[in-house]
Amino acid sequence: MVKPVQSTKAGTPHLRRSVGFYGLMFVSLGSIIGSGWLLGALKAAKVAGPASLLSWVLTAVIMATLALVHAELGAAYPMAGGTARFPALAYGVLGGFAGGWVAWLQAVALAPVEVEASLQYLDNITWVKQHLNLLHTGGETLTASGFAWASLLMLVFTVINLVGVKLLSESNSATVIWKVAVPVLTVVVLLSLRFHPGNFTAGGGFAPSGAHGVFAALPVGVVFALQGFEQAVQLGGESRNPQKDISRAIITAMVIGTIVYLLLEIAFIGSLDPASIAKNWDNPITQGSFGPYATLATLAGAGWLAYILYADAFVSPAGTGLLYLGTSSRLSYAMGKERVLPKQLGKLSVRGVPVWAILLSFVVGEIMFLPFPSWQDLVEVITSATALMYAFAPVSMIALRKRDPERTRPYRAPAGHVLAPAGFVAANLIIYWTGFEITWKIMIAIVVGFVLFLIARATTKPADRLPVxxxxxxxxxxxxxxxxxxxxxxxxxxxGELKALPEWWDLVVVIVFSLVVFYWAVALAVSTDKVRAAIERETEELVAHG
Incomplete structure (x- = not known):
C-alpha cells in the first residue's frame, strides 16, 4: 500500500519524509565511496609519492571541517537541495541561485562521470573489450555501443529515482555494504600477501615532491574521493527525523570513509613492485593503470580478488551515479521552487517525486557522455565545483546564526566562529590547488548560469518573482x-599559471583574501526580517522545532 504524500495543504504534493538515519548515512557514505577509491590512491601517489598519505589526512581535516558546518545547517534547516537553499536564506534569491548552480553543476556531472568510469573499468576485461566494444582506441571516449550501455544505466537510475526516495535509499543501502566490504577486503589481502615497507621511502624519499606535491595531489582525485558527505543534507526534506539524524549521518559517513581511504593508500603503496618506484613515482604501476588494485591483486597471487574488484569497478561507480542523479534533481527542484529556474522543475508528482527535475538530470547526463575531456580531467573540474559549493555553507552558517539566532539548532558546530572561516579558507585553497586552467572554466559556467537566471526572471510573471x-x-x-x-x-x-607568487606566500595570499571575503560576506547578509520571510516561505518543508 502506498502511503499518502505528506502535505500541509489538502491535495498538495509534498516530499515524503521516509528516510531514517541509516538511509541518510548510507547515502553519504555511498557517495564518498565511488570510482574514487579505485583510482584515488594511484593518482595521489604519482603526484606526491608516499607523502600522499598526508594528502589524505589534510583532505580529511578539510572535509571534516566542512562536514560539521553542513551538519549544523542540515539539522536546523532540513530542506531538499539544502546546499542551494542555505545561501538563499542568508543572501536572498540570487545568493541561493549562485550556491545552487555550482552545486548542480557538480552533481549533474558526477552521475555520467561515474557511469563512464564503470564502463572504462569493465573495458579492461578481455571478453568485454572484444564483444561489447565500449570505448574508442585510447580508452577515453565512448563508442556507439558504449553510449548505448551508458544510456541504459542512466535510464535505470532515472526509473529508480522516479519511483521514490525510499527505494533510492533502500537500493543504495544494499549497494553500500558491498562498496565498503570490497575495499576492506582488498586492504586485508594486499597487506597480508604483498607488503614492502621500503616503498614508503623509495623513489626520492617519503616526500619526493615536497609540500607542493602534497597539495597538488588533492585535486587529482583525493578531494574527489572524499567528497559526497553532503548527500544527507540534500535529502533533508525527505528525512524522518532530520534534527537528530542528519548530523550523525554526515559525521559517521566521514569517519568511515576517511579510515577506508587511508588504509587503501597504505595498502597501495606497500604493494607496489619496488623496481617500479626505485627512481621516481611517475609510473608506479606499469600495467592496468585504470584498474590498479586488480593488477596488484593478481601480482600478489590473489587472482580471485581481481574478479571481485572488476565487479566492484562496476558496482561502486554505478551506485554513486545513481545517488548523484537523485541529488542533481533535488537541486534543480529547489531552484525551480525558488523560481530561479523554470517553475516546472519545482513541481512534484502525486508520489512526492520531482519528476521534471529528474528528467532534466537524465537529459543533461546524456549530453555529458559526448566526447568531452577524459575521466581524469573531469575529476578536476568536479573538484573545483565541489569546493565552490562547499564554500557557500560556512558564510551562510555564521550569517544565519546572526540573523536567525532564535532558531533551535539540534546540532551546533563546535567553535563555529573559528570553524566556519577555516572551512571557507580550506575550500578556497582547494580551488587554488586545482589550478587556473580549471578555475576559469568553472567561472565561465557560473556566468552561463547567471544568464539563465536572468532569462528565468524575464519569463516569470512579476507577481511570482522574488525580489533580488x-x-x-x-x-x-x-x-x-x-x-x-x-x-x-x-x-x-x-x-596558464604565471607562477609569480613565491612558494608558501601564495598560500598566505589565498588565506588572507579568503578571510577578508568571509567577514565581508557575513556582514552583507540580508536582514533578520528577510531571513524570517524566506523561512516562512519554506514552512511547508521545514520540520517544526521545539
Missing amino acids: DWKAVTWVPVWLGGMVLIAWLGRYGDG
Whole structure:
C-alpha cells in the first residue's frame, strides 16, 4: 500500500519524509565511496609519492571541517537541495541561485562521470573489450555501443529515482555494504600477501615532491574521493527525523570513509613492485593503470580478488551515479521552487517525486557522455565545483546564526566562529590547488548560469518573482574574480599559471583574501526580517522545532 504524500495543504504534493538515519548515512557514505577509491590512491601517489598519505589526512581535516558546518545547517534547516537553499536564506534569491548552480553543476556531472568510469573499468576485461566494444582506441571516449550501455544505466537510475526516495535509499543501502566490504577486503589481502615497507621511502624519499606535491595531489582525485558527505543534507526534506539524524549521518559517513581511504593508500603503496618506484613515482604501476588494485591483486597471487574488484569497478561507480542523479534533481527542484529556474522543475508528482527535475538530470547526463575531456580531467573540474559549493555553507552558517539566532539548532558546530572561516579558507585553497586552467572554466559556467537566471526572471510573471537583494551578493563576483586572478598568478595546475607568487606566500595570499571575503560576506547578509520571510516561505518543508 502506498502511503499518502505528506502535505500541509489538502491535495498538495509534498516530499515524503521516509528516510531514517541509516538511509541518510548510507547515502553519504555511498557517495564518498565511488570510482574514487579505485583510482584515488594511484593518482595521489604519482603526484606526491608516499607523502600522499598526508594528502589524505589534510583532505580529511578539510572535509571534516566542512562536514560539521553542513551538519549544523542540515539539522536546523532540513530542506531538499539544502546546499542551494542555505545561501538563499542568508543572501536572498540570487545568493541561493549562485550556491545552487555550482552545486548542480557538480552533481549533474558526477552521475555520467561515474557511469563512464564503470564502463572504462569493465573495458579492461578481455571478453568485454572484444564483444561489447565500449570505448574508442585510447580508452577515453565512448563508442556507439558504449553510449548505448551508458544510456541504459542512466535510464535505470532515472526509473529508480522516479519511483521514490525510499527505494533510492533502500537500493543504495544494499549497494553500500558491498562498496565498503570490497575495499576492506582488498586492504586485508594486499597487506597480508604483498607488503614492502621500503616503498614508503623509495623513489626520492617519503616526500619526493615536497609540500607542493602534497597539495597538488588533492585535486587529482583525493578531494574527489572524499567528497559526497553532503548527500544527507540534500535529502533533508525527505528525512524522518532530520534534527537528530542528519548530523550523525554526515559525521559517521566521514569517519568511515576517511579510515577506508587511508588504509587503501597504505595498502597501495606497500604493494607496489619496488623496481617500479626505485627512481621516481611517475609510473608506479606499469600495467592496468585504470584498474590498479586488480593488477596488484593478481601480482600478489590473489587472482580471485581481481574478479571481485572488476565487479566492484562496476558496482561502486554505478551506485554513486545513481545517488548523484537523485541529488542533481533535488537541486534543480529547489531552484525551480525558488523560481530561479523554470517553475516546472519545482513541481512534484502525486508520489512526492520531482519528476521534471529528474528528467532534466537524465537529459543533461546524456549530453555529458559526448566526447568531452577524459575521466581524469573531469575529476578536476568536479573538484573545483565541489569546493565552490562547499564554500557557500560556512558564510551562510555564521550569517544565519546572526540573523536567525532564535532558531533551535539540534546540532551546533563546535567553535563555529573559528570553524566556519577555516572551512571557507580550506575550500578556497582547494580551488587554488586545482589550478587556473580549471578555475576559469568553472567561472565561465557560473556566468552561463547567471544568464539563465536572468532569462528565468524575464519569463516569470512579476507577481511570482522574488525580489533580488543585489547588495547582499556583491561579495560573490569579487570572490570568484579574485580566485581566478590568484590562480593565474599562482603555482598550481598544468597550464596558464604565471607562477609569480613565491612558494608558501601564495598560500598566505589565498588565506588572507579568503578571510577578508568571509567577514565581508557575513556582514552583507540580508536582514533578520528577510531571513524570517524566506523561512516562512519554506514552512511547508521545514520540520517544526521545539
